[in-house]
Amino acid sequence: MSEIIKLTTPLDDAQVEKCHAGDNVLITGPIYTARDAAHKKLVDLLSANKELPIDLKGHLVYYVGPSPARPGQAIGSAGPTTSYRMDPYAPEILKAGSKGMIGKGEMGASVTEALMKYKGVYLAAVGGAAALIAKSIKNSKVVAYEELGAEAIRILEVENFPAIVAQDCHGNNIFKEGREKYEITA
Amino acid sequence: MREILYNDIVDKVAEICISANYQLGEDVINALKKSRQKEDSPTGQAILDQLIENATISKDGIFPLCQDTGFSVFFVNIGQDVQIKGGLLNDAISEGVKKGYTDGYLRKSIVIDPIKRVNTKDNTPPIIWTDIVPGDKLRITIAPKGGGSENMSEVAMLKPADGAEGIKNFVIDKVSRSGGNPCPPIVVGVGIGGTFEKVAWLAKKSLLRDIGDRNPDPYYADMELELLEKINKLGIGPQGLGGRTTALDVHVEVFPCHIATMPAAVNIQCHAARHKTVTL
Numbered sequence: 001m002s003e004i005i006k007l008t009t010p011l012d013d014a015q016v017e018k019c020h021a022g023d024n025v026l027i028t029g030p031i032y033t034a035r036d037a038a039h040k041k042l043v044d045l046l047s048a049n050k051e052l053p054i055d056l057k058g059h060l061v062y063y064v065g066p067s068p069a070r071p072g073q074a075i076g077s078a079g080p081t082t083s084y085r086m087d088p089y090a091p092e093i094l095k096a097g098s099k100g101m102i103g104k105g106e107m108g109a110s111v112t113e114a115l116m117k118y119k120g121v122y123l124a125a126v127g128g129a130a131a132l133i134a135k136s137i138k139n140s141k142v143v144a145y146e147e148l149g150a151e152a153i154r155i156l157e158v159e160n161f162p163a164i165v166a167q168d169c170h171g172n173n174i175f176k177e178g179r180e181k182y183e184i185t186a
Numbered sequence: 187m188r189e190i191l192y193n194d195i196v197d198k199v200a201e202i203c204i205s206a207n208y209q210l211g212e213d214v215i216n217a218l219k220k221s222r223q224k225e226d227s228p229t230g231q232a233i234l235d236q237l238i239e240n241a242t243i244s245k246d247g248i249f250p251l252c253q254d255t256g257f258s259v260f261f262v263n264i265g266q267d268v269q270i271k272g273g274l275l276n277d278a279i280s281e282g283v284k285k286g287y288t289d290g291y292l293r294k295s296i297v298i299d300p301i302k303r304v305n306t307k308d309n310t311p312p313i314i315w316t317d318i319v320p321g322d323k324l325r326i327t328i329a330p331k332g333g334g335s336e337n338m339s340e341v342a343m344l345k346p347a348d349g350a351e352g353i354k355n356f357v358i359d360k361v362s363r364s365g366g367n368p369c370p371p372i373v374v375g376v377g378i379g380g381t382f383e384k385v386a387w388l389a390k391k392s393l394l395r396d397i398g399d400r401n402p403d404p405y406y407a408d409m410e411l412e413l414l415e416k417i418n419k420l421g422i423g424p425q426g427l428g429g430r431t432t433a434l435d436v437h438v439e440v441f442p443c444h445i446a447t448m449p450a451a452v453n454i455q456c457h458a459a460r461h462k463t464v465t466l
């Protein structure tokens with residue numbers, strides 16, 4: 001297996017370019033969370049040319065709706081949600097300065113294009129490894145749309161958050177390449 | 187008539203809501219470990235290791251297995267000699283869900299209306315399927331169902347002429363198109379026969395079986411194993427990133443059907459294959 005790449009957020013182009021589909025990464029630093037409802041609100045603001053409640057520049061957006069935190073814990077379980085639901089929004093979010101996203105499952109061709117155009121990276125976290133992932137989240141604070149509950153936008157402080165480069169800024173896609181490699185025909 | 191108290195049902199339901207979401211069944215853990223030994227993809231191996239570790243962490247009762255603690259789906263067997271005292275059965279189950287999802291710090295994932303989408307904030311209402319059975323016991327099973335894998339499910343009204351091959355192709359094609367979305371490794375629930383609504387129910391119900399439990403009819407037991415083998419040749423692998431472990435098992439449930447129809451359904455279950463039962 002290739003060496004583990006350490007990413008420190010916010011990301012710059014050089015860090016994004018280092019990531020190739022299939023690489024293992026550990027993320028440290030602040031990341032934003034947003035799911036379906038929050039994406040809709042952000043993209044509505046962007047199309048109306050209005051200011052966003054968060055500064056996306058260089059940031060990763062994590063597709064997650066955590067379970068409630070117990071007293072004394074930063075967060076509850078916090079694994080990724082399925083990313084294709086954010087396909088319609090992701091190119092706009094990248095265009096607005098974000099450097100990529102964390103989720104699960106393949107993202108569409110328009111997202112691959114946007115990753116190449118705006119230099120971003122799509123990282124896959126392990127869906128359902130939510131308790132394990134929670135251990136790498138040191139802090140969590142709601143920063144926008146509190147009324148959305150589990151879907152509110154939070155800023156998380158993560159330390160060595162494990163993920164795999166799924167779709168990179170060079171046009172590679174591990175969902176396609178990985179599957180081809182292990183498919184048994186005949 | 188044997189009396190069962192409303193409040194006892196509330197408490198027991200709350201308990202199984204919590205235990206289902208924190209304690210992964212031994213059958214699933216063993217299946218993950220076995221698959222880990224057979225997995226060739228290094229990424230796949232690492233993912234399976236993470237899932238096994240995840241189940242160990244959640245056992246401590248602080249972090250649920252998955253943040254998506256699901257729609258609370260219940261299968262209830264009511265002995266016909268049982269009388270429930272103090273209220274309605276459905277209300278007791280609903281109140282148990284509310285209590286379990288609050289006390290257990292589980293995520294509330296239900297919206298009151300599919301279009302207006304306002305959260306009910308206590309994960310109610312549950313979905314409750316009841317069956318009247320002989321005896322004086324009340325048997326309640328919860329199977330919390332996550333949205334990611336539920337979204338990859340489908341019903342097909344096939345033609346009788348499509349036969350067994352048509353069914354197998356439908357199942358394999360559905361799993362293939364789902365790729366990494368339903369959090370593989372998955373358990374594939376298949377319903378065959380009945381009517382449009384019954385077949386979806388059969389597919390869901392099949393997911394209550396433990397991993398490794400075969401259909402009692404040898405014909406369908408063979409079909410389960412054949413489908414499992416073919417699905418694991420697709421190469422989708424853990425999380426869809428490539429590998430040998432796409433499914434942990436396939437369960438087929440069958441029901442008689444009309445001379446003109448052959449309904450089939452696939453209900454995909456992620457590796458967080460949660461279900462817990464309590465008998466009162």
Ligand code: SF4
Pocket residue numbers: 079080081127128129252253254255331332333334335367368369456457458
């Ligand atoms: S599909 Fe299952 S494991 Fe994946 S996020 Fe949903 S509930 Fe969790």
